[in-house]
Amino acid sequence: MTTEIVRPEIKEIIGTDSYARHLGAKVVELRPGYAKVVMELGPQHLNFMGMVHGGVIFGLADVAFGAAANSFGSRAMALSVGIDFLAAPGTQGLMTAEVQLVTRAGKMGYYRMLVTDAQGTVVAQCRGWAYHTGRPLEAENEAGTPEAG
Numbered sequence: 001m002t003t004e005i006v007r008p009e010i011k012e013i014i015g016t017d018s019y020a021r022h023l024g025a026k027v028v029e030l031r032p033g034y035a036k037v038v039m040e041l042g043p044q045h046l047n048f049m050g051m052v053h054g055g056v057i058f059g060l061a062d063v064a065f066g067a068a069a070n071s072f073g074s075r076a077m078a079l080s081v082g083i084d085f086l087a088a089p090g091t092q093g094l095m096t097a098e099v100q101l102v103t104r105a106g107k108m109g110y111y112r113m114l115v116t117d118a119q120g121t122v123v124a125q126c127r128g129w130a131y132h133t134g135r136p137l138e139a140e141n142e143a144g145t146p147e148a149g
Contacts, residue, residue, distance in 0.1 A: 020063045033101030035067035061113045064097035069130035081128035093118025
């Protein structure tokens with residue numbers, strides 16, 4: 001049995017996601033086509049009704065989607081993503097997003113995402129298509145352009 005792994009330099013590049021840092025989201029597991037991302041909920045994640053903001057839930061799923069789609073080491077970007085909110089999450093503890101590649105069709109990849117709260121309740125499910133460019137995923141410099149290797 002062979003276990004596929006993500007190259008360390010790809011994990012490092014994915015780990016530089018500034019939006020994930022802004023949310024407080026951390027990639028805790030990464031395999032080709034799969035990612036698990038967690039986020040400790042805090043008051044900054046709540047809306048004016050005291051509930052976790054839908055954008056936070058979507059943002060966590062999207063961070064995981066980006067990690068999974070780019071885990072192959074080539075640039076991938078979302079073409080479309082849909083979300084269904086299924087339950088109101090608890091407002092404390094870890095919220096988790098897990099993403100799995102379902103199928104590839106040429107340069108297109110179809111992914112399924114589940115977001116759960118600290119109690120294990122599935123609070124949202126998402127599905128999305130990513131376009132896999134085939135171009136290598138490279139670290140970017142301060143100007144936002146790929147670094148020379």
